[in-house]
Amino acid sequence: MIPGGARNNPRQVEMMMRRLGMTSEPVPGVEEVILRTKTQEHVFRAPEVTVLTVQGVRTYQVVGSPEIRPRGAGSARTESGASPPPQAPSGPPEEDIRLVMEQANVSHEEAVEALLAAHGAPAEAILAIMTREPR
Numbered sequence: 001m002i003p004g005g006a007r008n009n010p011r012q013v014e015m016m017m018r019r020l021g022m023t024s025e026p027v028p029g030v031e032e033v034i035l036r037t038k039t040q041e042h043v044f045r046a047p048e049v050t051v052l053t054v055q056g057v058r059t060y061q062v063v064g065s066p067e068i069r070p071r072g073a074g075s076a077r078t079e080s081g082a083s084p085p086p087q088a089p090s091g092p093p094e095e096d097i098r099l100v101m102e103q104a105n106v107s108h109e110e111a112v113e114a115l116l117a118a119h120g121a122p123a124e125a126i127l128a129i130m131t132r133e134p135r
Helices: 003-008 010-019 094-104 108-117 122-131
Strands: 022-027 032-036 040-045 048-054 057-063 066-070
Touching: 010 022, 094 108, 094 122, 108 122
Parallel strands: none
Antiparallel strands: 022 048, 032 040, 040 066, 048 057
């Protein structure tokens, strides 16, 4: 809540935001925003999108009514009929694999195995390798 009645005066609100290091700018021409969870997609068609920057951190505000659908229901093909971009490879990121390989001095396969066992946490994978019994 902004004290002194500034909530009724947009100019005062803008000045207060500037003093606090906040900027707000609309993103023109947004056609669609899709939020994907493991099981659903929230599709906002023609939403109002605003970028709020506070001390260097950018927050996106999406205003509109979403269409909620099961994941993948409308994304099999784009409107032009082209296939969607290929899925990212599953498994740990290559940079995590390299880190575990270097730090624990193990092969690529051992690093991947340790990362999968550690649910993708490189530090846990390295510790698990370093504390296991020698083979």
